[in-house]
Amino acid sequence: EIVMTQSPATLSVSPGEGATLSCRANQSVSINLAWYQQKPGQAPSLLIYGASIRATGIPARFSGSGSGTEFTLTISSLQSEDFAVYYCQQYNKWPQTFGQGTKVDIK
Amino acid sequence: QVHLQESGPGLVKPSETLSLTCSVSGGSMINFYWTWIRQPPGKGLEWIGYIYYSGTTNYNPSLKSRVSISVDTSKNQFSLNLSSVTAADTAVYYCTRGSTFSQRWGQGTLVTVSS
Numbered sequence: 001e002i003v004m005t006q007s008p009a010t011l012s013v014s015p016g017e018g019a020t021l022s023c024r025a026n027q028s029v030s031i032n033l034a035w036y037q038q039k040p041g042q043a044p045s046l047l048i049y050g051a052s053i054r055a056t057g058i059p060a061r062f063s064g065s066g067s068g069t070e071f072t073l074t075i076s077s078l079q080s081e082d083f084a085v086y087y088c089q090q091y092n093k094w095p096q097t098f099g100q101g102t103k104v105d106i107k
Numbered sequence: 108q109v110h111l112q113e114s115g116p117g118l119v120k121p122s123e124t125l126s127l128t129c130s131v132s133g134g135s136m137i138n139f140y141w142t143w144i145r146q147p148p149g150k151g152l153e154w155i156g157y158i159y160y161s162g163t164t165n166y167n168p169s170l171k172s173r174v175s176i177s178v179d180t181s182k183n184q185f186s187l188n189l190s191s192v193t194a195a196d197t198a199v200y201y202c203t204r205g206s207t208f209s210q211r212w213g214q215g216t217l218v219t220v221s222s
Contacts, residue, residue, distance in 0.1 A: 001168075034208035043201055043212035044152065055210065087152060091207035095167040098152040 002027055002090050006099035012107040013078050021102045023071040023088035032092035035064055035073045038101075039084045047086075048073065078104070109134035111202050111213035118219050119196075125189040125218055129202030132183065136160045140206030141185045143176060145198040146215070153198075157206045158185055165206070192220045 003026040013019045023033070031051040036044035046055040048064035051071060061076040075082055083106055088099040115127035129141065142157040156166035158176045166174045170189070178185040189196060197220045203209035 032207070036209075043215050044209075045212065046208060046210050049208045089152070089208060094165060095169075096154045096207070098154075100151045 001095055002029060002093055002097050004088055004090055004097050004099035006086075006088055006102045008102060009100070010103045010105060012105055014107045015080060016077055017107075019075045019078055019104055021073040021075075021086055021104070023066075023073070023099050025069045025071075025090055028068045029090040029092035031067050032090060033064075033066070033071050034089045034091065035062075036087045036089065037082075037084045038087065044087060075104075109204060109211050111204065111211055113200060113202050113213045113216040115216060115218070117217060118221065119192055120222050121193055121220055122191055125187070125192050125196060125200075125220070127187045127200055127202075127216065127218070129185050129187075129213060130183060131185070131204075136178065136180045136183055136185070139204055141176075141178065142203045142205060142209060143187045144201045144203055144209065145196075146201070147195075147198045148217075155187065155189075155200075159206075194220050196220050 005024045007022045033051045035048040038044040052064045063074045065072050085101045085103045087101050110132045112130045119125045137160050140157050143155040146152050156176050158164045158178050173190045175188040199215040199217050201215045202213045204211040
């Protein structure tokens with residue numbers, strides 16, 4: 001199965017600052033890459049699919065980029081509701097696999 | 108807007124079968140794929156498998172020998188059975204819509220495997 005590796009494990013950011021999260025695949029997944037946000041005690045929610053397409057209702061401060069094996073999720077200016085864990089997931093090859101997550105917390 | 112809700116026992120004994128149901132409301136199951144994903148406490152996410160509304164299934168090879176997913180479109184439900192459970196199967200189990208990425212998620216239900 002494809003292994004997804006996210007970095008860093010934890011990212012400490014001040015409100016209003018930007019954040020860049022990385023996701024790497026051990027083989028190409030083309031652009032078949034999604035990002036999810038998970039808050040404590042809640043289910044994950046879809047942010048991005050197709051590596052760069054925002055899901056319905058997702059603010060423009062969230063953007064995704066990359067293809068092949070290297071992907072980035074950028075949050076341009078963190079709001080209080082953005083502090084959460086973020087997961088990447090590849091769906092290029094079955095079984096779909098997730099990264100281990102990046103926790104974005106308040107600096 | 109479609110809503111998904113998991114239901115089932117919160118405690119299962121080792122070696123027994125875990126059985127969960129996902130009820131779908133606010134939309135049709137027709138022409139969609141329906142998926143089970145799990146998350147052990149404090150850990151990451153694992154795709155268990157999915158079923159098409161017509162009954163076609165696909166399971167994670169790591170669980171394939173123990174997993175069965177079924178669908179009942181007349182009841183707007185789909186179900187998960189996971190046999191011969193161990194403590195390693197303790198997790199929050201989510202039902203979702205989609206076979207690639209998941210746009211709609213249930214709230215999740217914690218299943219603990221313990222005697």
